[in-house]
Amino acid sequence: MRSGNITTHQYLLILDNTGGPVWYHRFPWTTGGTTGPRFQLRDFKLQGNNQLSYIEMIPEDRGWHVLNNSFKRVRTIVPANGYDPDHHDMKIREDGHVLLIAKDLRDLSKQNISSLPGNASGVAIGCVVQELDADNRLVWQWSSWHHLPNQFEETLTADDYRFKFDSSRLDHLHANAVAWTPDGHVLLSLRYLSQVIKIDRETGYVIWKMGGKANQFRFVNDPFNGFSFQHDAVLHPDGHLTLYDNGNERDPPRSRAVEYRLDEDKKIATLVWQYSPGIWGAAMGSHQRLANGNHGVSWGGIEGDPGGAQPFYSEISPDGEELLRMRFKKGMGYRAARLPFEGIDNSTKPTLLLDTNAEPATLHYSWNGATKVAKWRVLGGWGLQKTYAVEVVNKTRFEHSTALTGKFNPTGSCVYFRVEALNVRGTIIGSSDTIFPPWCPKIQNDGPSAGGPTDNADPKRRQESARVLLP
Template sequence: MPLALCASISSLALVAGCGADGGAAAEEEAEVSVGPAVPAYVSRPDLTAPDIEVTTAAAAPEADGSVVLLGPKSEGAPLNGVLIVDETGEPIWIHSTESRSYDVRVQELDGEPVLTWWQGTSPVVGMGLGQFVVVDDSYREIATITTGDDVEPGQADIHEGRLTSDGTALIAAYVKEQIDLTPVGGPEDGWVWDNVVQEVDVDTGEVLFSWRSLDHVPLEATKSEFSDDGGTEEEPFDYFHVNSVAEDADGSLLISARNTWGVYDVDRESGEVLWTLGGEESDFDLGDGVEFAWQHDAERQADGTLTLFDNQSEPDIGPTSRGLRLALDEQAGTATLVTEYLPPDPDRLAGSQGSLEVLPNGNVFIGWGSRPYYSEFDADGTLLWDAALGSGDNYRAYRAEWSATPADPPDAVLEDGAVYVSWNGATEVASWRLVAGEDEVAAEAGEPVARSGFETRLPVDGDPAYLAVEALDAEGRVLGSTVPSD
């Protein structure tokens, strides 16, 4: 049985075009025909969110207290910003941002859970100049993270903002460099995007490690085709296109490069590439079903396997995008397929973006990037459920535990004999109750009414002189209160 918020999707017209270099021009764009139903809230008429439809394949999403974190975007979408929803797709936090937001996730800083996302400008499609924002569990900003040293401040790219247990962040940047492009069919005085990976101390902004792709990976490794109208200072050739940076088990860094089809294990001290998986210079023989193309989000898992999101598209290589779990034997130099995670439709090709997350229970959560869906699978690759965004695309999708009580009070409006109440971002509200009487001293609390989604309607008896509303947790404790406006 499908679970839905409002109306189902009316139409999705995705155009995932690529640049002349065959690479990243689709990295952030998807033209979307927006469906007619967008949730509207009396208590927060300024907020809108995509209409998300969840369909069940083998098991409905488990109500385990975790949330889904998204950064919906695209022209015409009801929201460009940060969105947290529950397992049914019902909004919990709707946060519009001036620019598009990327890589929205729950992480840990100094032993405490935080929420992070990228915001900034995107002068070139698929690349960004900005910073990562860090907020606490009341949504107060506590830090920002960006580039430094040999890269100008404010050039942190959209693709990665990963916090480490050492209080540092792994980020990336794209920097123009003039170079001889004849090895890839370009001019001697051409221009290329050099890809920079930095490790930055969150508290001080000090750059602890900096790595550049041109120092370690040759132009000839690219899978992108050079175009006669590229390779200029205005349009540098995008030969590498870093899109994820993660710690490996031994402390080295796993760097995924979309445009070389390669994953690189990089020594954290010297910057030396220890091994390459995939692409033109693979140190591994790829077993049946392993070869990936235009991939994203390469990570080492606790069991030693390596996971990634295999786009297979832009330009198209295979019939569908998919998730992959691979076993690497570094001594033998082999990579074998452990599990393949396939979408419910046979041709869900994502020309850009995408993510794969292994959940604490062993399930796998996939965001389909430029295709506006996210899905959960069991560890063996069986699809459990699939969700469709009513509009807009999304860089990465995560499912994680997140508990928050906003610094701002709830919002409530008295209209037509009822109070409409919401608390944008609050995760622990189980019920609401009215407090009414002749004055604040004489007011009495009514019976709790179960929270019914982002906004709850509370009927009002009579015309009390004093009226307030309280938010209660599952134990009946008061989390916050407010006086309705009218």
């Protein structure tokens, strides 16, 4: 997601059901605008092999980065054959195989674009889909230049701003989602064709086209007779297709999450579920079908949307009841999904802060990304040999606090503190550094004094918030 005051996408977030953080990482970018390279931090998700991934488009670190459950980078993925990565989507299977989208720019003057208005100079952005193995070796490649001979005739954006915004780059397809199908082929979403296509994994032949000018399906029970400018198309084992229908071409434009039952032989798409609360997310967005029958929807949007930030996540019951809605007061997200995740970074420690300006003085403690913490044990003491339990707290949110009263009130005294993170069995899985109030005597580097901790030569030093720095 991006900060509300900065156009750059800066944050990767894992949240709980209340919207509170479980893990976060903030990148240091503050500039770049909505089209600059540093805008392109996107597509943070949990993959099919239970690893996290995101894409970074800055020149010095371009590609998809894969993190393990300790939030350490274990793999970087870039397209083969020198193609530029397309930030919209990438999938990893359980066996480590990758399905990605890349851009193949071709000289416009050498293309048949007689059906399009405007300048023929510059380049057209074609689409390449690649499958890589677990060692990042290319095993399959598909190109829109070889298999979509009518791509310019079928585009729906010839008269809109995308052709006038930057006349040197013609974005006529805008591939934004790719996925394996249950029968071993490939599904590709082409937003600016308002079309989803199924590609033969062996031959590259387009098996069918759904939506857009070249639609081959008959839509049943769908009041809009199809979708427009869609995102996040997925074909499920039961033969159902889900996607996020941005709805840009409707009047008025309204977005919805839809699910179709497909008869691929007869080319029939029957709408079996939809949800449309009157929101319009002009760009981005996602639709997830959950195991319990609910649907998770991210409503997308665009930077500077005059209607304000759209909900970045809604959960909808099968009968259309909205069970959960999350939104930022300012800011937005690219996609969101509900998934189980366990993580812990044992190279870091729990963070412990002492606020002596509060009344009473208060400890604040957390551990970024540590999902296995069940309880916090707060310890205090006056010497190095013995500590006392101040409090045991059930972990219910990212950060907890303990007000220090009575004998543990550190004001004018040298009481030192530490917190221990406990799992469900009561085992210590992490311990913070020891901290002490500014009233403690100075501690020399060569050893402890009688009444304080061992690692702080400056009595005014305070423990700073830990930040996970991705390697």
